[in-house]
Structures are given as C-alpha cells and as structure tokens.
Amino acid sequence: MWSFFHKLGSPPWLFGIAGSILRWLLPITLVALAVGLVWGLLFTHPDFRQGNSYRIIYIHVPAAVVALAGYYVMAIAGAVSLIWKMKMADVAMKACAPIGAALTFIALVTGSIWGKPTWGTWWVWDARITSMLILLFLYLGVVALYEAYDNKEAASKACAVLSLVGTVNIPIIYKSVDWWYSLHQPASIKFTGESTIDASMLYPLLLMIVAFYGLFTCCMLLNMRAELVEREARTNWVRKLAGAGARR
Amino acid sequence: MSRQRRAPGTGSFCLTLLRRQLILAARRPIEIGNPLLFFAMVVALFPLGLGPAPDKLADFAPGILWIIALLSSLLTSDTVFRSDFEDGSLEQLLLAPQPLYMSVLAYIAAHWLITGLLLALVSPLFALMIKLPEQAIGVLVGGLLLGTAVLSLVGGIGAALTVGLKRGGMLISLLILPFYMPVLIFGSAAVQNAIAGYPAAPYLAILGAMLCLAIALAPLAIAAGLRISVDA
Numbered sequence: 388m389w390s391f392f393h394k395l396g397s398p399p400w401l402f403g404i405a406g407s408i409l410r411w412l413l414p415i416t417l418v419a420l421a422v423g424l425v426w427g428l429l430f431t432h433p434d435f436r437q438g439n440s441y442r443i444i445y446i447h448v449p450a451a452v453v454a455l456a457g458y459y460v461m462a463i464a465g466a467v468s469l470i471w472k473m474k475m476a477d478v479a480m481k482a483c484a485p486i487g488a489a490l491t492f493i494a495l496v497t498g499s500i501w502g503k504p505t506w507g508t509w510w511v512w513d514a515r516i517t518s519m520l521i522l523l524f525l526y527l528g529v530v531a532l533y534e535a536y537d538n539k540e541a542a543s544k545a546c547a548v549l550s551l552v553g554t555v556n557i558p559i560i561y562k563s564v565d566w567w568y569s570l571h572q573p574a575s576i577k578f579t580g581e582s583t584i585d586a587s588m589l590y591p592l593l594l595m596i597v598a599f600y601g602l603f604t605c606c607m608l609l610n611m612r613a614e615l616v617e618r619e620a621r622t623n624w625v626r627k628l629a630g631a632g633a634r635r
Numbered sequence: 636m637s638r639q640r641r642a643p644g645t646g647s648f649c650l651t652l653l654r655r656q657l658i659l660a661a662r663r664p665i666e667i668g669n670p671l672l673f674f675a676m677v678v679a680l681f682p683l684g685l686g687p688a689p690d691k692l693a694d695f696a697p698g699i700l701w702i703i704a705l706l707s708s709l710l711t712s713d714t715v716f717r718s719d720f721e722d723g724s725l726e727q728l729l730l731a732p733q734p735l736y737m738s739v740l741a742y743i744a745a746h747w748l749i750t751g752l753l754l755a756l757v758s759p760l761f762a763l764m765i766k767l768p769e770q771a772i773g774v775l776v777g778g779l780l781l782g783t784a785v786l787s788l789v790g791g792i793g794a795a796l797t798v799g800l801k802r803g804g805m806l807i808s809l810l811i812l813p814f815y816m817p818v819l820i821f822g823s824a825a826v827q828n829a830i831a832g833y834p835a836a837p838y839l840a841i842l843g844a845m846l847c848l849a850i851a852l853a854p855l856a857i858a859a860g861l862r863i864s865v866d867a
Contacts, residue, residue: 521813521816524809524813525813528810528813531809531810532796532797532806532810536799536800536867537867538867541863541864541866541867544859544863545860545864548792548796548859548860548863549792549796551856552792552814552852553813553814555848556814556817
C-alpha cells in the first residue's frame with residue numbers, strides 16, 4: 388500500500404505508468420468517440436421540435452460535463468500537492484488547466500451555435516451560461532498565473548491555492564446567478580427542462596460522455612508526460628529515454 | 636525562553652500592525668484620496684457616455700456604483716503587500732511567532748478602512764450625482780460596507796499570489812474579478828430591490844454571510860499565497 392504512494396512520487400515510474408495506461412486507454416477512447424459521433428450524428432432520430440439541430444448535444448453536453456469535472460480534478464490535485472507536498476500532484480494539476488479551458492470553450496461555442504436556431508440568439512445571460520463563462524475565466528486565471536512565475540515549483544503551489552479558492556466560488560456563482568435572474572427572467576429557457584430524453588438519444592450521449600472523460604484523461608496523461616520530461620530534463624532517466632528514442 | 640515571553644501577544648501585535656498600516660497611509664494622504672478621486676471621475680464618465688437623461692442614469696445607477704467600487708478595490712488591492720514585500724518586512728512577518736492568519740487579517744482590515752469604508756461613506760454623494768433614487772441610498776451604503784470588506788479580503792488573495800511577480804498588475808484583475816462577481820450580483824440586486832420597494836435585507840444578509848465565509852477562509856489563502864511568494 389505505502390510503496391504505491393512512494394512510487395507515485397517517482398517521476399520515471401509515473402512516466403512509465405502513464406505511458407502504459409495511454410497504450411490501452413487512447414485506442415478505446417478514440418473508438419468510443421468515433422462510435423458515439425457516428426451513432427449520435429447519423430443513426431438517431433431527429434428531434435420532434437428541433438429537427439437535426441439538436442445533434443450538437445453529442446458534443447456540447449459531454450464537453451460541459453467534463454469541463455466542470457475537470458475543475459474538481461484540478462482542485463483536488465492541487466489540494467493533494469499542498470497538503471501532502473506530492474510533486475506529482477502538481478504535475479497533474481498543471482496538466483488539467485489548459486484541457487479544462489479548451490473543453491469549457493468548446494461547451495460555450497457549441498452552446499451558442501445551438502442557441503441561435505433554437506432560442507434565436509447567440510448568447511443569453513442565463514445562470515448556466517454565465518457560470519460556464521466564469522469557469523473559463525478561472526481556468527485561464529490558473530494558466531496565466533502559472534505562466535507568470537519563473538520558479539515552476541512556486542507556480543504550481545500558487546495555482547493550487549487559486550484553484551482551491553475557485554472551488555468555493557463555483558457553487559456560489561452558480562446559485563447567485565440563479566437567484567439574481569429569478570427576479571428578472573421567467574424560467575423559460577432551461578437547459579434541463581422537463582423534456583426527458585428518449586433512450587435512443589440517451590445511449591449515444593452517455594457513450595460520448597464516457598468518451599470525453601477518456602479524452603480528458605488521455606490529454607492529461609500526455610500533458611503530464613511532457614511536463615515530467617521538461618521538469619526532469621537534466622536527470623539520467625530522461626537522458627536515457629532521449630538516447631533510446633534517438634537510437635530508434 | 637525569556638525572549639519568547641517578551642514577544643507581544645497576538646492581539647496587541649495585530650493592533651500594532653493595523654496602527655502601523657494606518658499611520659503609513661496617513662503619511663501619504665494622496666494614496667487615500669486616489670480611490671475616491673477615481674470613484675468620482677468614473678462616475679462622471681457615465682453621464683458623458685450614456686447621456687445625461689436622469690431616468691436612464693437612475694436605471695443603471697446601482698450597477699454603475701457597484702462596478703466602480705469593484706474597480707477601485709481591485710486597483711488598490713495590488714499594493715496591499717507590495718511595499719512590505721520589497722523592503723523585506725513581509726519576511727519578518729512570516730518568521731514572527733504570531734499566527735500569520737491574524738496578522739494578514741490586520742493588513743486587510745487596514746486596507747478596508749482606507750478604501751472600502753471611505754468609499755461606502757462618500758457613496759451617497761456620488762449616488763445623488765447619478766440620480767439614484769433616495770430611498771435606496773441607505774441600502775447602498777450598507778451593502779457597500781459589507782461588500783467592500785469581502786472585496787478587500789478576496790483582493791488580498793490575488794495580491795498575495797502576485798506580490799512576488801514583476802508584472803502582476805494585469806494578472807491580478809484576471810485572477811480576482813471572477814471572485815468579485817457574486818458580490819456584484821448581490822450588492823446591486825439589494826439596491827435594485829430597494830428602488831423597487833421590495834425588502835433588501837435578504838440580499839444584505841447574503842452579503843454578510845459571504846463576509847463571514849471570506850473572513851474565515853480568505854486569510855488562509857492569503858497566508859499560503861504570501862509563503863509561496865516569499866519562498867519563490
């Protein structure tokens with residue numbers, strides 16, 4: 388049990404284990420993405436009201452779900468690195484931020500493309516949309532803070548503090564915007580209305596959500612490997628690795 | 636051991652810190668006046684940009700006043716720890732036996748007394764200038780008193796994380812503006828409710844709850860941020 392934790396602190400071990408996870412996770416993810424996309428975009432019924440435009444749900448919802456989950460992965464990794472001083476948790480936290488920002492951006496863009504034909508507008512200051520926008524700012528804040536520090540160890544600690552503060556903020560913002568607009572705007576536009584989704588549409592959606600989780604994990608592991616090699620560029624194992632790669 | 640016994644207790648240490656910060660500020664009155672001047676000038680921008688029609692200004696007044704309060708708190712929070720970081724007294728503070736949590740609270744309290752409190756006290760003047768209906772002025776002042784304290788505490792987190800960076804100025808706004816948004820939402824909602832004749836107390840109560848949360852948690856983040864910045 389404990390030796391596992393000790394191994395977690397070792398960059399070459401983590402580099403290797405990330406590589407062997409990627410070897411089977413990456414193909415599975417790509418297959419799931421391909422199957423989910425083809426299933427969702429080509430083989431489901433058009434929606435009764437929205438016709439074919441609803442099909443963007445197969446990108447929009449998975450991106451939004453994983454973007455939110457990714458923030459908590461980042462914050463938990465940050466907490467682990469602050470509390471137990473695990474450097475490898477730093478690496479994981481740093482790897483999450485750009486992926487999360489990209490997914491949040493995808494969710495916002497697809498949402499606004501979806502909004503145009505269904506709501507007749509690109510943008511509404513609805514609770515969910517606003518909180519996703521703020522989530523994007525939080526991710527970008529972490530990225531910007533990391534880049535601003537020259538000392539990367541301090542940068543990771545500072546980002547860990549910032550992402551932990553953000554976990555307090557996300558629920559507050561979500562609820563506050565909700566209450567704020569309950570004054571002005573009747574709840575006419577809701578992402579999660581009473582329209583229960585049909586099973587034939589739900590299964591490809593669930594598959595896409597799983598595939599996006601896989602995609603997030605793959606990107607995170609790839610990012611972590613790159614970061615590990617960069618941080619440990621002067622050590623023997625990286626030199627050996629680079630030598631092996633060059634010989635091949 | 637005897638030296639440790641002579642070290643001042645936490646309470647008197649924090650009071651001394653607070654007094655020191657206030658005296659430093661009082662020696663440079665223009666630093667105290669700048670945020671107020673900023674407030675006045677930005678207030679003057681809005682009638683020029685939106686047109687001087689009183690009813691239109693009155694509609695926007697709660698939001699305008701709150702946004703200016705946010706911005707002036709943002710601009711001043713960058714400087715909370717900077718001079719002490721540069722002359723090294725911050726390092727001494729981190730080494731001091733007194734808990735950093737409390738001394739950080741003293742710094743933030745001084746910042747709030749110099750910016751937030753004064754801003755809240757002069758806000759009725761600016762509120763009248765941009766035609767905020769009179770029945771809402773009490774709520775505005777109360778909301779600003781609570782809200783600017785939250786802003787000072789949250790701004791302190793950004794200041795602590797960026798104090799060691801040479802180019803922290805723009806970064807701090809990116810870091811802490813998302814955290815200012817809940818305060819803006821509830822602060823301006825309180826004033827809008829007061830204008831419309833609805834009770835504003837629930838919104839003020841939520842601002843007070845946020846203040847409690849911020850007092851409890853923000854000093855932890857600020858202390859962690861200062862340790863990181865000094866070590867870096």
